[in-house]
């Protein structure tokens with residue numbers, strides 16, 4: 001059995017918190033869909049997951065399960081299984097006993113052996129069924145934890161960063177396994193991660209969050225190719241998209257340029273629809289987004305149709321084996337998305353009281369919370385203070401704040417990273433010609449909204 005999950009305008013206010021952890025969050029998850037909640041630490045992903053699970057009350061809004069109002073449904077009646085980051089196995093039980101444990105309550109008086117064996121076979125862990133958690137590797141422990149969730153034949157899997165305690169190789173391996181398993185079982189899955197690569201490779205769709213607010217809900221491909229705002233553009237993709245501050249120059253006499261300060265990028269005429277739409281930005285600050293594959297190092301004579309010329313000085317070459325990343329200085333001013341640039345708190349076990357039934361708030365989590373509070377106070381987190389009962393007087397708007405990077409042209413290092421073949425023959429200090437593919441040019445307005453390519457729904461002009 002699998003089920004549809006709908007969140008309608010769901011908000012969560014924690015007591016004594018100035019702004020909601022989740023703010024008017026709406027989402028429809030289809031039966032059997034694999035949906036990933038993606039965003040930086042503290043953006044509200046786990047809170048959404050826990051509200052779906054029934055482990056956290058919904059302050060306002062509605063949760064529908066298969067179309068039925070379910071805000072007040074007890075967690076045990078939702079037929080959902082959760083898998084956490086910290087495995088949460090009983091140390092005094094073997095793998096077999098751990099996997100069979102929830103069945104004592106779900107199938108009282110019935111023989112659990114066949115269900116446990118079937119689960120072990122699916123996960124390929126028959127050999128470790130008689131071992132204790134202390135005798136297992138991290139990956140094996142996480143497989144047993146997943147076995148415990150699978151054996152219940154749940155209608156929904158809820159996974160909260162289940163792989164983040166594992167090393168990179170194992171993570172990649174288990175990631176593929178999770179995708180195979182959940183799709184094979186056809187069970188609706190909601191998966192929380194802050195790792196965009198994980199989200200992109202796993203999700204049928206990703207819901208990208210920032211400060212409790214849904215920024216974009218789309219397929220991974222669309223999130224990469226058509227980010228709705230600068231936050232999504234910067235959060236998704238490695239290496240991170242190049243974000244440069246610029247202005248549009250569009251004199252009445254014709255022509256249009258994007259001015260980076262020391263260089264200008266001329267848009268070819270006749271202007272296409274997307275470029276024409278930039279005319280209203282004339283004289284205003286914009287942010288230009290260029291992914292590392294949108295620019296190549298090549299002579300102007302080699303330009304294809306739709307490519308325009310810039311140049312840059314090589315600052316650094318990052319050899320990656322299959323490719324090189326060349327860091328260049330084009331004399332532009334990089335734009336910074338504050339939440340992405342803020343230091344991420346040190347990882348700590350997610351075993352605080354709000355995460356699981358059996359733990360106190362760990363020191364690591366407290367440190368994380370303190371760091372978040374500092375981070376939150378430093379960031380431009382908008383929102384009205386809650387009234388006495390914790391319900392907001394009005395919803396927050398969420399323009400994406402973007403700042404200047406505090407550098408002077410003299411001290412500024414590479415502002416543009418370009419992906420090249422591994423054998424590129426350039427040296428530090430060389431000035432090299434660059435060809436920018438305008439088909440992959442993104443422009444965001446001063447509030448971070450994408451304006452090029454033009455959004456499907458145009459904002460009303462005042």
Ligand SMILES: Nc1ncnc2c1ncn2[C@@H]1O[C@H](COP(=O)(O)OP(=O)(O)OP(=O)(O)O)[C@@H](O)[C@H]1O
Nearest residue numbers: 014021040041042043044045046047048194354372
């Ligand atoms: N029980 C609680 N009491 C007060 N504030 C809380 C509580 N739980 C979470 N928060 C706050 O709500 C916000 C969202 O937290 P949440 O754990 O949902 O974020 P997250 O995106 O899952 O982060 P992480 O990836 O670090 O777990 C944070 O600011 C957090 O400090």
